[in-house]
Amino acid sequence: MNPAEPGERDARAERGRFSEDELLAAIRKVLSGPGPGVVAGPGDDAALVEVGSGHGVLTTDVLVEGVHFERSLTSARDLGSKAIVANVSDVAAMGGSPRYAVVSLAFPRDVEAAWVMELYGGMRAACDEYALSLVGGDLSAGAEVVVSVTVMGEVARGKAVFRSGASASERVVVTGVLGAAAGGLALARARLPSGVLGSDWARELLDAQFRPVARVGEGQTLAQVGATAMMDVSDGLAIDLSRLCAESGVGARVDLARVPVAPALRELAAVAPVDPLGLALSGGEDYELLATLDHHVVERARSRLEERFGVPLADIGEITEGEGLVAVGADGTERPLEPKGWDHFGSR
Amino acid sequence: MNPAEPGERDARAERGRFSEDELLAAIRKVLSGPGPGVVAGPGDDAALVEVGSGHGVLTTDVLVEGVHFERSLTSARDLGSKAIVANVSDVAAMGGSPRYAVVSLAFPRDVEAAWVMELYGGMRAACDEYALSLVGGDLSAGAEVVVSVTVMGEVARGKAVFRSGASASERVVVTGVLGAAAGGLALARARLPSGVLGSDWARELLDAQFRPVARVGEGQTLAQVGATAMMDVSDGLAIDLSRLCAESGVGARVDLARVPVAPALRELAAVAPVDPLGLALSGGEDYELLATLDHHVVERARSRLEERFGVPLADIGEITEGEGLVAVGADGTERPLEPKGWDHFGSR
Numbered sequence: 001m002n003p004a005e006p007g008e009r010d011a012r013a014e015r016g017r018f019s020e021d022e023l024l025a026a027i028r029k030v031l032s033g034p035g036p037g038v039v040a041g042p043g044d045d046a047a048l049v050e051v052g053s054g055h056g057v058l059t060t061d062v063l064v065e066g067v068h069f070e071r072s073l074t075s076a077r078d079l080g081s082k083a084i085v086a087n088v089s090d091v092a093a094m095g096g097s098p099r100y101a102v103v104s105l106a107f108p109r110d111v112e113a114a115w116v117m118e119l120y121g122g123m124r125a126a127c128d129e130y131a132l133s134l135v136g137g138d139l140s141a142g143a144e145v146v147v148s149v150t151v152m153g154e155v156a157r158g159k160a161v162f163r164s165g166a167s168a169s170e171r172v173v174v175t176g177v178l179g180a181a182a183g184g185l186a187l188a189r190a191r192l193p194s195g196v197l198g199s200d201w202a203r204e205l206l207d208a209q210f211r212p213v214a215r216v217g218e219g220q221t222l223a224q225v226g227a228t229a230m231m232d233v234s235d236g237l238a239i240d241l242s243r244l245c246a247e248s249g250v251g252a253r254v255d256l257a258r259v260p261v262a263p264a265l266r267e268l269a270a271v272a273p274v275d276p277l278g279l280a281l282s283g284g285e286d287y288e289l290l291a292t293l294d295h296h297v298v299e300r301a302r303s304r305l306e307e308r309f310g311v312p313l314a315d316i317g318e319i320t321e322g323e324g325l326v327a328v329g330a331d332g333t334e335r336p337l338e339p340k341g342w343d344h345f346g347s348r
Numbered sequence: 349m350n351p352a353e354p355g356e357r358d359a360r361a362e363r364g365r366f367s368e369d370e371l372l373a374a375i376r377k378v379l380s381g382p383g384p385g386v387v388a389g390p391g392d393d394a395a396l397v398e399v400g401s402g403h404g405v406l407t408t409d410v411l412v413e414g415v416h417f418e419r420s421l422t423s424a425r426d427l428g429s430k431a432i433v434a435n436v437s438d439v440a441a442m443g444g445s446p447r448y449a450v451v452s453l454a455f456p457r458d459v460e461a462a463w464v465m466e467l468y469g470g471m472r473a474a475c476d477e478y479a480l481s482l483v484g485g486d487l488s489a490g491a492e493v494v495v496s497v498t499v500m501g502e503v504a505r506g507k508a509v510f511r512s513g514a515s516a517s518e519r520v521v522v523t524g525v526l527g528a529a530a531g532g533l534a535l536a537r538a539r540l541p542s543g544v545l546g547s548d549w550a551r552e553l554l555d556a557q558f559r560p561v562a563r564v565g566e567g568q569t570l571a572q573v574g575a576t577a578m579m580d581v582s583d584g585l586a587i588d589l590s591r592l593c594a595e596s597g598v599g600a601r602v603d604l605a606r607v608p609v610a611p612a613l614r615e616l617a618a619v620a621p622v623d624p625l626g627l628a629l630s631g632g633e634d635y636e637l638l639a640t641l642d643h644h645v646v647e648r649a650r651s652r653l654e655e656r657f658g659v660p661l662a663d664i665g666e667i668t669e670g671e672g673l674v675a676v677g678a679d680g681t682e683r684p685l686e687p688k689g690w691d692h693f694g695s696r
Binding site: 021039040043044045046047048049050051052053054055056057058059060061062063064066067068089090091093094096100102103104105106135136137138139140141142143144146148150152153154155160162163164231232239243247 | 369387388391392393394395396397398399400401402403404405406407408409410411412414415416437438439441442444448450451452453454483484485486487488489490491492494496498500501502503508510511512579580587591595
């Protein structure tokens, strides 16, 4: 026994820090307890979950401080929620339903335990919202905050929609509006007067960046009406569409006038130097769904999304033979659409 | 089109760097392709996998540079392998079989693409060895290397072994030998003459640290003979046993003379200031299995592990009523066994 130990422990607690076991015990209270499909949640080497008779969908996304978020701009709660939503969106893009999540978290020793608990609280709230269970994880010290979430979902056999199924002459559609998340980040960084931040359009942009939503029901609806290919718009419409086309061995022609630019970006452009169409094409983090459909079913898909979710579906162009993306201007002129977007390693 | 782009791209390639899509394409060739249970592997928003009629086992582990490894001491290939093995070991500790893995990787911009490919090569080799499929992941820039692997496994319904099942008067057993991984790390850091590093005992310690193995068959065998509780020894025998006991609401008495100290540690102790028993009790990263068994089945478990895997099983003590761990010395004296081990956030 080291007589200094109790004092050290008190000092750690005063600073809001805990030992790993103390922190794990606190976090465990926030994780989902026993529930549908959860045979054993946190507290063991691994979680034990029921697996259905369908197909499992497995996806992981990592959020890194200084790359995906800044601790000075986002709340821990919003960050936790977004880490879950980014993964749920990937499951939605397959036409599946999210079921279970695990999280690996690294953070510097000077991060307060309360911040970590808020992060877990945000993850738990998002899991509750999307009906999945947060069943475990791992903790480590690190030089920066890194949140890595893995989600397992389910989809009925034969019902998953891949990126690789698009064919020439199909229509390219996208849910919701684009560019709002990137606009929200630009707004948060722009240090505008606080009066601006209280406006409806500013709230819309900030919510898109810090409190995004995943399109789970919308993905299933698009799968039901016959989406031939689907993915989520996480890195930007242009680069994500180029990836879908590459997987399908096709090209695409995009009508720029039909790209659903978030209306709030026009308000932002009045007070800050942003390009609304540019953000809609390359901004990233919108978590909308990009899909291809036979032209006969576009109207059915549009009306179902509108009725069920109040979410618009924009028909933005056409799949073509060959490779590459072409942007068609309002005046009919064509130019190559550069697959720009979020690239962690390329030059910007 | 920016005329500087082709030049920048060439400069990146010369430095061994790629854009995210280029790196993803290269990594994809190393990932497991279609195989048993893999409906769709990498290249989509998520992997699609068959799920059986049993229970799914979901676990995640994160390895952080400067905390779990030093790039100057480990090869990328060994690091990749160890990231998989740490997760496979958690599945083994439930009595399950690993099936699928996904990885989230963050790394600084100055890391060479070849290093990343070696890391993936090591993960792929370990997945091949343990018969699981590496089906996808995510990449990000970051200030340090962070490898977060999630493994999904399977176990027959009702056959999983938890940490919470131990009862008083059961025996405490552990596979293999302990302390070798911590000894290997001490050896790698000690800058001993290279003649020492070529010896069999040094190789054994270095392999334990840098090329650990997971006890998958051994875990299933222990489950079959009736293990009542089980976990892997990843943070150190003392702290891991204290966790098993806490989950089970029991205590334990450990006979120090029966703790299977890795023999190579005695050789190391002759040339470096290490405490073999201390490393065996608190060193961590051994990935051996710690289990509790009715005393009637210990001999059966021991002979099966010896016959099937050539792996020894040590009977190191007894589960007791109440709380806490007691260490019994060779002379019969008793003292509290402090639950020391790997704690990322506590004082050391």
